[in-house]
Amino acid sequence: MNQAKSSSSLKVKVQKFGTALSGMIMPNIGAIIAWGLVAAIFMSPNGWFPNKNINNLIQPMLHYLLPLLIGYTGGRMVHDERGAVAGAIGTLGVIVGTTQPMFLGAMIMGPLSAWLLKKLDNQFQSKIKSGFEMIYNNFSLGILGMICAIFAYFIIGPVMDWGSHWASVGVNAIINAHLLPLANIVIEPAKVLFLNNAIGNGILVPLGIQQAAEAGKSVLFLMESNPGPGLGILIAFMLFGKGSSKSSAPGAAIIEFFGGIHEIYFPYILMKPSLIIAAIGGGLKAAASPGSIFAILLVSAKDAYFGNIVGVLGAAIVSFVIAAIILKNDKSEGTDLATKQKEMQAMKAESKGQTMPTEESANESVKSYSDINKVIFACDAGMGSSAMGASLLRDKFKKAGINIPVTNTAVRNLKDENGLLVITQEELADRALQKSPNAMHVSVGNFLNSPKYDAIVANFKALTQVSDKPTASNQPAKSVGKLENIDFAKVKEVDFIRHDQHLGTATMATSLFNDAMKKAGKKIPVKAIRINELEDDPKHLVIITPAVKKTLATRYSDVQVVVVDDLLKDKKLGEIISKLN
Template sequence: MIRQKRSYAKEASFDLLKIRRFGHYLSGMIMPNVSVFITWGIITTLIQYFQGPLQQSFIEMDQLMIQFLLPVLIAYTGGRLIEKRAGVVAAIAVIGMLVDSEDPQILGAMVIGPLTGWNVFLFDKYIFPKVKAGYEMLVRNFSAGIIGMLLGYLSLVIIGPFIARVTQQISLLVGWLIQRNLLLLTNIFIEPLKVLFLNNTLNHGILTPLGIEQTEAAGTSLLFLIETNPGPGLGVLLAFILFSRKELKASASGAFMIHLIGGIHEIYFPFVLLNTRLFAAVILSGMSGTLIFELFQVGLKAPASPGSIVTILANTPQEMLLGVACGIAVSTLVSFLLAALVIRKNQAKKEISEKVTKVTEIRKILFACDAGMGSSAMGASIMRRQLEESGVSIPVDYTSIYRVQDDPHLLLITQNELKHLAEIQAPHAQIVTIGNFLDRTEYTKVVAMLTDEQENEKIPEAIGEKLPYQKVVFLYADGVRGSQTMAMQAFRNLAEKHHVRVDIEKQPLEQLITDQRNLYIVTEAFAAKNVLPECPLLVVGHLIATNKYEKLLRGDLSDVSNS
């Protein structure tokens, strides 16, 4: 393929690409946990309707969810986005940040999650390949514990205090702006900090005390409206209800009423975090609302807690109801219009990307149905034959849709009705949906694309393609098969490392029916003790601690013999 010259446009777009990736990580951490935010919001809303010990229990449950459950889940999700096993490690690491914190450490969790994932990724890339065969599980478990402990200590003594210090300084800046009557500028800081779950710190630490002072002098205070204005959140949620994907519409609808009537502002924060451009929408919305409040010279008689439309109107003097209502309405409209533009533009890009399927660097084709056996197995067989006839050397396999693992180099073929589930299971895979796995014509376009890609790109054959065996079989006798099980896993790990697809299993010698297409592996002690049939045989000194597997997977068959 002719290599194109790098243009200045591509170089200029590099930073934009990084920003988009950052936004993708934010969305990936928040989206799977939206239901937990909504559950927490419902509990918070219902607390006021209970009394006595039951109310106290709900209050404790509410605090545990926002202080511990949500940060742990977000850190877990953020770590897992980068490296699968890093999720648990990130959940360990974030605990250090929660020890002395009074505020919900949602922001801290969004930092420590990807940081942990990156550290685990580096460990697995540079250190884990040097581990001797047989020690993989031990090293994985201990490395997870050690990395989690070190990052937990780091979050306790450095990351957590740093975030707290930055928050404190921004809060002081907001107070300084208020004292100089620069209320419009306060929204530039207040709205993003709200979305990062620092709303209570701003409201109860700065706005409420200053507002009470103003109320004692003038009877009302506009400061009670700056943070509690529901307009920015209502507009964002309304835009999601009208223009987002189906699964988000349902969540946004429930969140809308909780936010409007219940006054739980935190319920809309995850929706803003799904797309970083929405920060601009809530900032401009907050500024427009504050501007209207200033023009009408309105305020509240007392703090509105919770920030419900009911509480706000109840604390508004009758002569100021029109001004307060106009401020909320204008900020809702501004937020809605800007959020709608962002969401619709984002949806359009997703639709285009779904229609244009890239086949560059596809290393595996996977057929997935509900059960992972019947129709997907037959579809994989048909595709495998068509690829062989076309000279395309890409491994084809089948599985249940529930067992699919995400891989950007995976071409996932599934049924139309399973498309949504496939996108959840493998968001980075290249997905093709078809109506009938047994219809050969469905595969024609896919094979044509793959054929063109291999002709244009000249993708080199995977190491081990010349391995002339259908299966690798580990033999055991007298029911003793513990070492064989461990050896299968070690061999499988090496095969994945060398990008070799091979079926591996174990069989009892007593029931063995030899197949010359298979390779059988035994130890020297096993071969000396038992009479082995004539078949392709690899004899090793130790089933796990041997270098013969590496040679075999590189295409060196010198150690294979026919007994």
Template sequence: MTTTTETTSAFNPRVVLQKVGTSLSNMVMPNIPALIAWGIFTAFFIADGFTPVAALGGFKDGSGAEHVGLVTPMIHYLLPLLIANTGGRMVYEARGAVIGVVATMGVIAGSDELVAKLNLTQPPDQQIGQIHMFIGAMIMAPLAAWLMKKLDQLWQEKIPAGFEMLVNLFSAGIFSFIMALIGFYGLAPIVNGLMNLLGSGVEGLIGLGLLPLVSILIEPAKVFFLNNAINHGVLTPLGLTEASQNGKSVLFLLEANPGPGFGILLAYTIFGREAARASAPGAALIQFVGGIHEIYFPYVLMKPVLILAAIGGGMTGVFLNVLFHTGLRAPAAPGSIIAIFGNATTDSYLGIAIAVLGATVVSFVLAAILLRVGKQDDGDIASATAKMEQMKGKKSSVAGALTGGAAAGGAAGAAAAADDSSHSGPIERIVFACDAGMGSSAMGATVLRKKVRSAGFDDVEVTNKAISSLNDEWDVVVTQKELTDRARQRTGSAIHVSVDQFMNSPRYDEVVELVEQRNNPDAASADEVDATVGEGTAAAAGGAASAAGAANTHRAEAAPTGEQPSEAATATAEPSADAEPEILSASSIVLDGSAGSADAAIDEAGSLLVRAGAVENAYVSAMHDREATVSTFMGNGLAIPHGTNEAKESISRSAMSFVRYPQGIDWNGNPVTFVVGIAGVGNEHLSLLQNVAMTFSDPAQVERLEKATTEQEILDIFSEDKD
């Protein structure tokens, strides 16, 4: 798999704007369900709705009584505060969310105060309505959360023990108070002025009949993933303000219209070549019905002149929507024809249908002409998809599905298609994943962590998890090859690295090279910009150390404050009457195992765990189930059989067993001399597992294990400091 890194030392406006747009999108998108709910309330309960209800819609009833309702408070308070909560949480988790909401409330109140004062000077027929603080929330909440985070870093090391809660609560409360005042007196006037300016600009464009010209900006921005800054930063706030006053807004249709992309894909279906023509019909269905507009971006990038077709279709759609006075009650997300009609007002259905059809026809005709008169790149949709994903900064699962996952391009990409990804940017988080997240993955995390640290990247996180607990937040995911597909379903945007076994894979060094090239691009030569993460030829000598880093991570999370002796150290100590049983005791060590096969060896290692009172017999069966799914052979003559994730209920305490087979046994085609059985309740076993891993990374230590004559020697080897 070949991953291209974009190295730029100079300021890149596109990248900066793209990051801003992504941040805005990340604040708005999680709250789209609330916007949809608000749209449903307006559709049914306002005075012009399907079923007007004064108490819910907020208008005067038959007796003349004025009702507040739900519609206005939701858009004026609830929706901006939800965005503030999300924006603050993105920066500083729950603490940032609370501070962001309080600070945004100051902006909302400040805006209302300014509007009230202005209306005192205006005649009744020129009164202005509330200005909804979506932009204010997207500015104030992340800013307040970021400032609080920086302030906390100033004094977090100086808080006396026992005063942490007092300081944390009062510092957040006082700072929230200050930021609310800043929002009230400082930011509110700025945002009010900005919203009035933008609103006047849009009204001017509509009045002059020039609104279709915005497609000249929006359509290219979509292809280059700059649309989020425009859509969520400007169009959505303005559209919601207009919809709250008029019941609908055409601004929601400027970017969401699927017609331009649909027309281009139809043109490729008829006039395209090879892979592009074959994949275009499926892409058209996904784009039009599924609303995933990015699916057509590679087709435009493959022949950039087609951006003219997208602009022409977009301008046609906007012109027809303005002509027929159409609008949506709330944003259509995703931009599916279903979502669009779901949010459309009843008087807009026909106009929207005509606008979508018109946009499709115009973009189709223009794209057909451009495809026929110009030279096509023989349908190189894969390389165009790779270019699109590089600009986006992450892998596109829908585009990958149509191109067969071969978006990386070149022979290297084809050779390792299973691990292909176009994730770009620095590598900050690496995870080893296995079925249970208990043994194999822990054994995989240490070597890479040690190698990454040795390369000078102390800030790169390397840990281990069960596949079932993964989410799409990791930059690199390492799994045994049998589990890669499962991991990809949960982490579609990550770089996926498949290994045959965790202990002795050359791919560790290759991942470290990728980290070096991504995180320190200035130090890489021009020939190193393309980082290849595939099966190499150099052997990794010490794959066994893979549990150490993960063990340290788990212990740091689980251990209370204060110094504690490690489990590895206590493994050799005689327990007191009330001491916890050892993780590995001499009675669970066998120097001359009797098993002749992998199945028998699992039984032998498992029976030691049962005899130690650590597990029930059902856990041994689960060890066989785990082996049937994915081999626990680690390399360097070591196997670490353990149960499945579902079998943890059969574990009463953490324990390990050690069995040596001097003559060796066949472990599904691999020679094994040592079998270490594992049962883990929490993280207690990981410290000793760390030392086991580090031991097997050193050939000299493995030789000592082979020559040991007593159980105590084994315990002494594992308890030695391997740092």
């Protein structure tokens, strides 16, 4: 037990360190891409359209703009805006103290300068007399910044210059010895453990930029961002997978390869850990983020397009062949994604509302949601997968009439506050809990495909219905599901819910009801839809069996409902058709 806790603690610490490195690079990827595009298009003489005037932007951006942005961002992560300014001043010292692009130096001096300022503020800021705050703030920052810049110039600069030189020598030696593919033994397992941004942006991108400054391109940019391994594995699932993992793989492959969201294929590997062998088993001008084939081609060097395409497709073919062999020889019945997520859901039950209630228990668990006023999706980088997950839940909230904001951020930026629901990936749940212990936490296996979203919607919807009930009324309650309570003038669509019905099926019922509508000359559309696809509006007339009534009631309050005993033969069906316009 202690060993397991120690292992988990070590993993969290490694993730936190990696995220700190990545956190300085990720917000500035746009600036790095801007530099890469300028170099790729206008560099003299190797750009697509060489221009000696625009070429003058390349070196200042590389040596000054990008390191200063990284140092500023690193300082802000430690001590807000004061730390950001201190980080930029300290970074300038290391820039001027060497001739190399000082990305690694910026990643040291930015946080270090801010940390020293934070310690100084903690010691003296509370002792400053009223009226002298601005003098202290400005002069303490200025004096400490000066000291950090001088220290960086004389100490950190030469050390980083020496270290960068030998790091480049080492990387070049590995490339010349044709041993670069062995790096995947580290990179792919690290990606699956959600260290992809730390490996890519914290290590490979800084080294790649320095190499690109000398050679005009670097294969290091392609190593972590290569979508080939994930594409091969997902295609193997498309052909040889089982259950929902097979049916969801095509969509996941499109998102991974074209959208560059690599996190989407991680749960597939976690479901079959032996597939890490498939994941293990050219050069760019700048970092490709996200790792989309479009981004890779956009920043490819002029003479490297063929090599990069071959590299991506080759990785996809190799990972597909290995994954196909593993999946085809897998004799187990297999656990599909939905089942896996439900198992993890039960195992991840935590205190303070972290146990995710099921749809059936929504009425009992509704009180745990009464104080929630904001939902945040948190992933390692705060972009990509968390943004897509937030978009999915936001759309579900809109359809259910739930007015609660849904945003996304990086785990490192979470703040401990009440009234917050944090949704994160299971591998990052421990870190999210450390950052915001007073929030409600829900962990999911995959931001893009989790049954927990429907459970969350059900709880909020049940809460809305409870809060909307009148405290007192002398009027008898309206019986939901009765034909006489339907306002047929408002009906614009008839819906059958796809569900485990006792009698008949939604698909057959839809077909029969639609035929009857046509014979009666009625033109209102008839659809079979899933319960979470329904819009909460009285223009929808929903025909259900008693088995679905309770589930529907916890989600929707405005749709009009008719309850029938048999979806295929109940006499109410004919009456409904006769009353529709």
